[in-house]
């Protein structure tokens with residue numbers, strides 16, 4: 001992941017995996033990568049294809065399409081040379097240096113600040129892992145199952161009657177059921193264009209130290225409402241979502257710093273009774 005290839009004319013630099021463009025593209029564009037047909041395609045093959053869309057499962061989601069347009073420009077601007085592909089360190093000197101490698105590895109750990117908030121918050125680990133999967137478009141919504149080629153009778157959202165495809169963004173943020181849940185605990189919030197945006201904006205809308213707990217657990221219980229309908233034929237209910245969220249937040253109350261505990265309890269009592 002650290003060694004940088006100089007792209008020449010040969011076909012050995014992998015488009016998604018290799019660090020040929022300031023980091024691996026599969027990490028920089030995870031949503032688009034999840035639509036790719038061949039994760040081991042080379043830079044050269046991608047470059048030589050007249051229309052790169054043929055290397056993706058279509059239709060792309062709105063978010064993936066925006067990334068596809070960005071990536072298409074990058075591919076267009078990448079020049080192939082007649083030289084052989086060569087692997088080198090990202091610094092100028094061809095010699096290995098432990099210090100330089102250390103700094104290089106440190107630099108690569110620049111995740112969006114929301115990720116740090118997720119891991120730092122007091123929610124239980126399984127909830128944090130869930131939201132991490134959500135951020136990487138890896139929660140098994142029907143859109144993802146479709147992409148994994150799993151045959152289902154339909155791929156529509158289970159929570160509403162909108163006949164909308166069940167994507168991550170829809171279930172947790174755009175679905176009328178999700179909107180009614182979030183609107184019941186926060187007003188006049190802005191909307192984002194992707195899941196990271198939505199999580200960040202929602203957490204900021206509470207403007208408190210425990211905001212990420214609310215977002216994480218709120219998202220989890222939307223997923224639980226969806227699963228209860230799917231597997232136990234229970235009707236999704238705003239009141240049930242609010243009760244479950246309240247119970248879970250009360251469970252982590254004791255983990256909150258003492259100086260913030262009273263404010264947290266007041267918030268729960270004001271918005272989730």
Ligand SMILES: [Zn+2]
Pocket residue numbers: 157158159160161162164170171174175176177
């Ligand atoms: Zn829906």
